[in-house]
Amino acid sequence: MRQLTVHQLHPLPFDAAESINQLRVNLGFCGTDIKSIMLTSSTPDEGKSFVSMNLWHQMAGVGARTILVDCDLRNSEMRTRYGIGGQGKLYGIAHYLAGQVELEDVIYETNVAGGYLVPVTTNIANPSILLEGERFAALMKYCRGQFDYVLLDTPPLMNVADGMNIATHCDGSVLVVRSGVTSRRLVENSIHMLQKTSTPLLGTVLNRVDTSRRASQYYYKRNYTKYGYDGGSNP
Ligand SMILES: Nc1ncnc2c1ncn2[C@@H]1O[C@H](COP(=O)(O)OP(=O)(O)OP(=O)(O)O)[C@@H](O)[C@H]1O
Numbered sequence: 001m002r003q004l005t006v007h008q009l010h011p012l013p014f015d016a017a018e019s020i021n022q023l024r025v026n027l028g029f030c031g032t033d034i035k036s037i038m039l040t041s042s043t044p045d046e047g048k049s050f051v052s053m054n055l056w057h058q059m060a061g062v063g064a065r066t067i068l069v070d071c072d073l074r075n076s077e078m079r080t081r082y083g084i085g086g087q088g089k090l091y092g093i094a095h096y097l098a099g100q101v102e103l104e105d106v107i108y109e110t111n112v113a114g115g116y117l118v119p120v121t122t123n124i125a126n127p128s129i130l131l132e133g134e135r136f137a138a139l140m141k142y143c144r145g146q147f148d149y150v151l152l153d154t155p156p157l158m159n160v161a162d163g164m165n166i167a168t169h170c171d172g173s174v175l176v177v178r179s180g181v182t183s184r185r186l187v188e189n190s191i192h193m194l195q196k197t198s199t200p201l202l203g204t205v206l207n208r209v210d211t212s213r214r215a216s217q218y219y220y221k222r223n224y225t226k227y228g229y230d231g232g233s234n235p
């Protein structure tokens with residue numbers, strides 16, 4: 001298997017690390033049949049990639065073979081943000097979905113023990129058809145069979161249909177909500193959109209909480225959390 005190195009995944013402050021840990025534990029309580037989990041949000045910049053990356057790191061850290069599939073094919077910043085690099089020509093999910101390479105060419109081992117990645121190496125303008133195709137379904141089936149957890153980092157729900165397509169291949173979704181920024185109406189819209197898929201919403205993550213206002217933010221979070229566990233994470 002080919003190798004990628006993640007150069008810039010720094011340890012989180014205690015509170016944030018503990019919140020991601022709580023999220024990991026809560027997802028574990030969702031049941032052994034919940035293996036493929038999509039991280040989504042209503043709008044850009046709410047922290048989907050941040051939560052995906054750190055959850056992946058923690059899951060691998062406790063011994064769960066975990067693969068993170070970058071499904072933000074239009075606008076992925078994962079490789080630059082986290083300093084992800086490897087030797088030779090790197091193929092990514094778009095190459096696989098377009099039929100240019102095979103699955104084993106885009107699943108990489110990393111320097112995080114137990115942590116595997118399917119990266120985006122080339123952003124593409126219109127991935128919807130690719131995400132609806134058989135090759136994406138085959139990737140999901142394979143990963144589900146090979147790994148303890150399959151995490152999917154996705155684009156925001158409000159802009160494009162990609163997230164809805166991806167949801168149909170997952171066992172559950174987690175909605176990341178940026179504290180104090182994303183409106184209640186947007187969050188409710190996202191919940192309704194996710195309800196249209198058959199995939200359960202496992203919980204919400206209230207992200208980027210101003211800890212000096214934690215009491216009122218907590219109340220805000222509970223108002224929005226209607227499914228499964230209480231999200232339970234406010235990194
Ligand atoms: N809990 C957090 N603590 C500190 N920084 C954070 C946190 N969550 C997100 N960030 C930072 O906020 C910025 C946006 O986060 P991120 O890229 O994860 O959002 P996103 O939802 O994936 O955005 P996009 O929709 O563009 O993919 C990044 O610089 C990220 O490092």
Ligand SMILES: [Mg+2]
Nearest residue numbers: 048049072077
């Ligand atoms: Mg992102």
